[in-house]
Amino acid sequence: MMGPVLAACLLIILSTAWISQANGATCKKDGGVCTCNDQTKNVDCSSKGLTAIPINIPTDTDNLKLDYNKLSSLSAKAFHSLSSLTFLELSYNQLQTLPTGVFDHLVNLNELRLGTNQLTSLPPRVFDSLTKLTYLSLFNNQLQSVPRGTFDSLSSISSIELLGNPWDCSCNDILYLSKWIREKEGKVNGIESATCVNKKAVLEITEEEAAEDCVYLNTTTAIPTTIITTLASSNDDDIPELPVPQENFQKFLGYQEPDHLPTQPQCLMSISGYLGLMMFFVLISAAILYVIHFLKKA
Template identity: 75%
Template sequence: MMGPVLAACLLIILSTAWISQANGATCKKDGGVCTCNDQTKNVDCSSKGLTAIPSNIPVETTELRLNFNSLSKLSPTAFQSLTTLRQLYLSNNQLQALPAGVFDQLKNLETLWLSENQLRSLPSKIFDSLTKLTWLSLGYNELQRLPKGVFDKLTSLKELRLNNNQLRRVPEGAFDKLQNIKDLRLEENPWDCSCNDILYLSNWIREKKGTVSNIEAAECDGGTKAVLEITEEEAAEDCVYPNTTTAIPTTIITTLASSNDDDIPELPVPQENFQKFLGYQEPDHLPTQPQCLMSISGYLGLMMSLVLTSAAILYVIHFLKKA
């Protein structure tokens, strides 16, 4: 009776091997591209030339390094299973936007590096789930504006970096909920000190001077004056910025309302905007070369497993017939 028992054991082993192959590999020890430390639960995928996040990152990972790669897009579900993650490094990539909800499952995250990318804007509630976050780096991007209330849930935040962006103003109350902030980098932004929107930031810096580090380095566009020195007389203009919710002047509304359809010129719509209007989206990413190799090896492993499994089944059937 040893024949069937051995065959059954072989079948179980082969099935396990097939499942392992089908799930793919992330860590080098399993044929993947990243370095994994089982003791510290750290996964290091930095400097691998990745254009997509490797699949099957261990769910128990507490630190994930994806910095110094070529990531230009993130899937909204990229980190969905990593609920124990505490540190996430995405700096030095080519990210141009963040999908809404991408960080929603990272409720234990404490450190988030997004510096040195190409971010121009942020979704309004992108950080709302990160209530344990203590460090957020957004420096060296291309941010032109901040959504109102984008930092309101970050009551544990101690360090925030917004330096080296294209910010001209911040919304009223932008930093009011940062009760534990100790260091805030605002330098190297073209702060517009001619508009009265700057008065909130100027007053906030003046109030927190001496208790929050580095805020005094913020200077008006052109470096002519520090933001904290701006007075109401100097910032008297009521400016309107692109991509804000500022009301359209009533004169424009009246003019448009009284115009005939024939008088309205036809404006060309850029193809990329038309695609966005239709809901078209580019694929989140294309597989990297290492991932392609991993997929090929997975298919080969699958085929081999199926052949061996079939052989084992035939062996069992043959043995039972003879018995």
């Protein structure tokens, strides 16, 4: 019976070592993937093929670079322990949306870079806590509008990049952004570059031009009640066929084709919770085996 007991003990040792590596694998000096500078408080995780943000980033980090990775989503609490951040770089990833509250603890942030992602929408009030933010980049995304009040709390903003988005100036959601740009014109750099899909400047859009209700199939925007009523009162043969853009259809159904597999460091980070559970069962098994061995000897 000593064989199983020794095996259980070996499993415990290996599991402990694996969990330790997964939980502390942020900086290269600790066996992680990122370059950390203790003097400047900079953490550079650029171009590491990351599909998840490394855990245990030092809490006193001032400058965090996560650009040129494969991040497609963020946890709502991804940055909650990093209230000292003044610079956050998330450009050149695959982010499609942002969770509500993801930036709530970044009260000292000066620069936020989200350019060249796949953002199709922003949650309401996502920047409310960023009162010290001076620079925001949202260029080269898929934004068609922003929720009312999105930029209202950016009292320190001096530069914002909005170009390279397909701003939809035919529906009334764009009116908030258009008004905000007009109010900040001459005070905030870069805002004039926002253009509609028809190349007209967003700041020039009038209420008459943006008179339609907005319906985006790849968001949670509600379908106008007029359409619902019309469809409900029509015969099957009379129901019009609504065009669905092919590139948005899979997103509308909630389907996304995986395009990569996580690398070894990301696997370790993502399964650390499961390893903890495994370690618990290993300990229980070892205790049971020990009791059996003791009883047989007695």
